Amino acid sequence: xxxxxxxxxxxxxxxxxxxxATMALTHLVGPKRASVHKHExxxxxxxxxxxxxxxxxxxxxxxxxxxxxxxVEIIFLYPWAMEFRSLGWTGFFEVAxxxxxxxxxxxxxxxxxxxxxxx
Amino acid sequence: xxxxxxxIEKLILISAVLGITLFIAAYSTLAERKLAAxxxxxxxxxxxxxxGLLQPLADGLKFLFKEAIIPAKADRFLFVLGPSLSMLxxxxxxxxxxxxxxxxxxxxxxxxxxxxxxxxxxxxxxxxSFGVYGVMIGGWASNNKYSLLSTIRASSQxxxxxxxxxxxxxxxxxxxxxxxxxxxxxxxxxxxxxILAQPLGFMIFIVCAFAETNRVPFDLPECETELxxxxxxxxxxxxLGFYLFAEYINMFxxxxxxxxxxxxxxxxxxxxxxxxxxxxxxxxxxxFFFVKILMFLFLFIWIRWTLPRFRYDQLMRLGWTGLIPLxxxxxxxxxxxxxxx
Numbered sequence: 450x451x452x453x454x455x456x457x458x459x460x461x462x463x464x465x466x467x468x469x470a471t472m473a474l475t476h477l478v479g480p481k482r483a484s485v486h487k488h489e490x491x492x493x494x495x496x497x498x499x500x501x502x503x504x505x506x507x508x509x510x511x512x513x514x515x516x517x518x519x520x521v522e523i524i525f526l527y528p529w530a531m532e533f534r535s536l537g538w539t540g541f542f543e544v545a546x547x548x549x550x551x552x553x554x555x556x557x558x559x560x561x562x563x564x565x566x567x568x
Numbered sequence: 569x570x571x572x573x574x575x576i577e578k579l580i581l582i583s584a585v586l587g588i589t590l591f592i593a594a595y596s597t598l599a600e601r602k603l604a605a606x607x608x609x610x611x612x613x614x615x616x617x618x619x620g621l622l623q624p625l626a627d628g629l630k631f632l633f634k635e636a637i638i639p640a641k642a643d644r645f646l647f648v649l650g651p652s653l654s655m656l657x658x659x660x661x662x663x664x665x666x667x668x669x670x671x672x673x674x675x676x677x678x679x680x681x682x683x684x685x686x687x688x689x690x691x692x693x694x695x696x697s698f699g700v701y702g703v704m705i706g707g708w709a710s711n712n713k714y715s716l717l718s719t720i721r722a723s724s725q726x727x728x729x730x731x732x733x734x735x736x737x738x739x740x741x742x743x744x745x746x747x748x749x750x751x752x753x754x755x756x757x758x759x760x761x762x763i764l765a766q767p768l769g770f771m772i773f774i775v776c777a778f779a780e781t782n783r784v785p786f787d788l789p790e791c792e793t794e795l796x797x798x799x800x801x802x803x804x805x806x807x808l809g810f811y812l813f814a815e816y817i818n819m820f821x822x823x824x825x826x827x828x829x830x831x832x833x834x835x836x837x838x839x840x841x842x843x844x845x846x847x848x849x850x851x852x853x854x855x856f857f858f859v860k861i862l863m864f865l866f867l868f869i870w871i872r873w874t875l876p877r878f879r880y881d882q883l884m885r886l887g888w889t890g891l892i893p894l895x896x897x898x899x900x901x902x903x904x905x906x907x908x909x
Contacts, residue, residue: 456578456683464659475806479635488640490712501713509720516727523734530741564888
């Protein structure tokens with residue numbers, strides 16, 4: 450455990466040090482000149498209108514939900530892939546059954562045009 | 569067990585790997601500009617040093633000495649956290665890459681890999697997901713409508729292509745039987761590269777790698793014709809530098825991963841029959857590994873200056889209705905093929 454995970458912690462430490470040191474250094478050596486217009490949100494040169502904390506298309510949210518669903522299903526397949534040889538054809542048919550249920554759900558979503566971003 | 573030499577060895581290895589990663593990422597920015605110039609019949613940067621070789625250094629120093637502007641309406645903490653997380657995720661991925669065969673130094677066996685995780689593939693998969701946070705947090709914290717649009721585009725693009733990537737990797741696990749990247753590389757000696765067993769899986773993986781690194785033709789998050797600059801519109805100074813740099817590190821790491829998974833990593837054909845000492849074989853392996861990585865980096869750059877970018881609905885259609893069904897078919901076909909043998 451030690452020899453496997455300790456180097457990972459060391460790398461995390463080294464990378465954190467690099468990131469924090471660079472951010473601190475650029476904060477120290479860079480100039481700081483405040484101005485009202487410079488600190489406005491950039492909108493192609495015209496005065497910025499309102500705030501960006503606005504609602505956006507629900508389609509992106511649907512994609513995020515679908516991602517969670519399908520990603521969990523993919524993670525379920527990894528243990529099978531590791532024990533693939535010992536499980537043999539029985540394991541394969543069980544996974545094929547599982548995958549066909551997933552595909553049915555996939556087809557249902559496809560027919561409801563949830564992947565189609567075209568209006 | 570506290571082993572002093574082990575700590576020293578790993579410290580040297582970590583500094584070397586981080587140094588080389590940052591160096592190659594820096595010089596691939598120069599390579600990108602030089603090659604772009606070549607493709608467009610220009611000269612490219614040639615002012616800083618001979619043939620512009622000091623250009624990455626000049627760019628880095630300039631990023632460092634510029635003001636890091638934080639917009640008045642932005643969330644200050646998250647605004648700085650965004651690029652830092654992007655950089656962190658990009659740099660952490662080099663941990664599980666085996667850079668070469670074992671070296672024998674001072675009677676010790678030195679593995680040229682920071683750590684050989686038994687779940688290396690899942691670790692990489694996790695870091696890919698983690699990288700989305702950097703983009704999402706930074707773009708949202710900017711409080712700019714263009715950054716927000718770009719951020720939600722980027723995150724839905726990345727999560728969509730992650731699915732096909734995960735599925736194509738399962739097919740690879742079926743043929744190799746392990747999740748450790750070192751064992752995957754050791755399982756393809758000589759010319760027995762995994763690309764020969766998994767051609768379709770590799771095609772799916774490389775398309776997803778382009779989408780995950782936001783490279784052309786999938787660079788919609790940075791679509792400057794629609795979104796000003798993309799998710800980093802409000803960024804300046806080193807914070808912008810981190811975002812741009814993280815992209816090149818991701819390119820380098822994904823080239824290394826593709827080489828390891830499908831092109832035999834540090835395995836060199838015919839080297840075993842020459843009867844060379846182990847350390848010489850190891851050095852040849854490292855050089856050959858880097859040659860393969862550089863070819864992939866060239867491919868990334870070549871495609872960027874050759875293809876136009878997709879429209880957003882085309883991108884989503886390709887990811888969900890093209891690659892995912894293809895990856896499922898590839899997975900089941902691989903399983904049947906493996907069981908029949």
